[in-house]
Amino acid sequence: MRGVVICNAYYQTDEIMYQPRRLREEFSRLGVELTIMSASAFPFCVEGGALRSALAGYDFLIFWDKDKYLLAAAEAAGIPTFNGYFGVTACDDKMLTFLALADHGIPMPKTLPGLLCYRPEKHVLKEASDRVEAEFGYPLVVKESYGSLGRGEYLVHDRTELASVMEEVRLKPHLFQEFIAESAGRDLRVVVVGERVLGGMVRTSGGDFRSNLARGGKAEAYPVDEGAAQLSLKIARLLRLDYCGIDYLFGKDGLLVCEVNSNAFFQGFEGATGVNVAGAYAEHILAKLAADGRRAER
Ligand SMILES: Nc1ncnc2c1ncn2[C@@H]1O[C@H](COP(=O)(O)OP(=O)(O)O)[C@@H](O)[C@H]1O
Ligand SMILES: [Mg+2]
Known part of the structure; x- marks a missing residue:
């Protein structure tokens, strides 16, 4: 073999x-x-x-x-x-991930797909900003759909910032999202292999709203309870993934899916939890x- x-x-x-x-x-x-x-x-x-x-x-x-x-x-x-x-294409694009998971009882933050723009004409921006502002208020999150490692994520506090971020991402696929304030600088990564949840780790940032380890976040093992384990297995099944790292935000009523990584790095996870991810995936x-x-x- x-x-x-x-x-x-x-x-x-x-x-x-x-x-x-x-x-x-x-x-x-x-x-x-x-x-x-x-x-x-x-x-x-x-x-x-x-x-x-x-x-x-x-x-x-x-x-x-x-x-x-x-x-x-x-x-x-x-x-x-x-x-x-x-699975890989559904996870690569954060908006496609949410669309694949929608209507399956999976909790996710309110999310609005950004407009597709082919030519940098400005007249649509005002209408779009009005809608986004009315939908989410401030602060709100803007994400590039293909962002990773905390790049292409923006926390927007007012109309001026919204205008400049929308200008910045206009020619890239993007989305607008409710800011989950309870989870600022903190998220939960759960790793699934096949039909097994290997464990969880909480990542905490040193001040930034993004908790990615690549941006200086610190990782600590975190127990995954039965509800989170069943939710994670359901997500992996819906996205047809053999391996994934699911990022959750801590919402006021429980976990909310932030994104699903089909190629999640596992060095930080192996270090924080002592779990042999590579071995489990190979088996x-x-x-x-x-x-x-x-x-x-x-
Ligand atoms: N809607 C949100 N509310 C609060 N924090 C968020 C939100 N979306 C993302 N974050 C923070 O930003 C980090 C990076 O976002 P994520 O969607 O996982 O993108 P990336 O692919 O860059 O890791 C998350 O781990 C989380 O800490
Ligand atoms: Mg992430």
Whole structure:
């Protein structure tokens, strides 16, 4: 058995590569060779009307990039993918995540998709600002739909700030969201692998409203109660994810989903909780492949 993990070609810092390296280590312990491949290997090509794949010799693909074309190609080529196209694309875009989870009894902050803009004409801005202001009041949160690591998140306090942030994000997909004041600078990350909740950690910022570890937040293990565990499993199931890190805000009536990360970094989580995330994910992948193999034989 041989697997491959595809990583983004541009971002290959130690912090990012920790994840694929730990996965390689855990697979090796289980007797499986895992190759780390950069997306710059261009593993797929459409040629002569057919899809050509350089991954034919691998039994599974762990996708640590977010390039939907690569993942669509992998699925078309028939290689088992972890996570799959549906989950990765639904999580990459924060608005699509909320739309996929809506009407399933999942608590989320009130959220309004931003307008799609192709040309930087200004006349729509006033109308849009009036609506956003009436819907949320201040402060409110503006997020780039494809933001991560706390980048592309804005806490907006008044009309002047709203105008400048809307100008800033106008040509990027974005959303407007209710600010959950009770959770300012604090959130809960729950990690799920297959049908198991591996644990939780609370992240606390040193002053910023964003608690991301990448922005200096501090992590501490946090017990996940039965309600939060069942909610997390339901979210992973709805988004068809084999692995994810779900970020929750602490609302006044309980947890609210902030976002779901299909490629959640787990270095901070392993450090804070002592849980072997890479090992659990590797075991899950092998168990799922074995079960699928048995099903195919029947
Ligand atoms: N609506 C909100 N109310 C209060 N805090 C928020 C809200 N949305 C995000 N945050 C804070 O900002 C952080 C980053 O937001 P998140 O949506 O998880 O984006 P990223 O992909 O950048 O991690 C969260 O972990 C949380 O601390
Ligand atoms: Mg987050």
